[in-house]
Amino acid sequence: MLAERIEKALNAQIKTEAESSQFYLAMASWAETHGLNGTAKFLYQHSDEERMHMLKLVKFVNERGGHAEVPALSQPPKDFESINNIFQTLLDHETKVTAEINKVVDICLQEKDYTTHNFMQWYVSEQIEEEALAREIMDKLKLIGADKGGLYLFDRDLSLIQPEAE
Numbered sequence: 001m002l003a004e005r006i007e008k009a010l011n012a013q014i015k016t017e018a019e020s021s022q023f024y025l026a027m028a029s030w031a032e033t034h035g036l037n038g039t040a041k042f043l044y045q046h047s048d049e050e051r052m053h054m055l056k057l058v059k060f061v062n063e064r065g066g067h068a069e070v071p072a073l074s075q076p077p078k079d080f081e082s083i084n085n086i087f088q089t090l091l092d093h094e095t096k097v098t099a100e101i102n103k104v105v106d107i108c109l110q111e112k113d114y115t116t117h118n119f120m121q122w123y124v125s126e127q128i129e130e131e132a133l134a135r136e137i138m139d140k141l142k143l144i145g146a147d148k149g150g151l152y153l154f155d156r157d158l159s160l161i162q163p164e165a166e
């Protein structure tokens, strides 16, 4: 059985993952309407991955005798300044998500809930990969600068990134 505090923290994380999914969906839609089809494909995949992160939590909470809540979500932005702005926003967002995951892990230790602690390690590793990928993308964008040909190749390369296996 989950302690109330753990259930609350996991439900908050369900909301964070769901909002991440909506956020990246909004970015994907913006990219698709700005001729950046490779970027859009990458972001649609990323949005799906966030939904998977949410579902994994929903199932865990319910399996452990809690009740996963499906939350109301805030409206993500409709417009973004540029592709750089999108990936910087994504990186900043993931950094915040990492801090939230760490808080959940901390609560698990305080409550001596080692099962949930173990479950959360998957998210800890996932955050390392996501932050690293976002930083790599930002580094590439900085290299490209205002080079339109570079941006064309960047967009094409992003379409080749395969979604992660669970």
Ligand code: FEO
Binding pocket: 017, 020, 049, 050, 053, 094, 097, 130
């Ligand atoms: Fe589910 Fe991007 O963290």
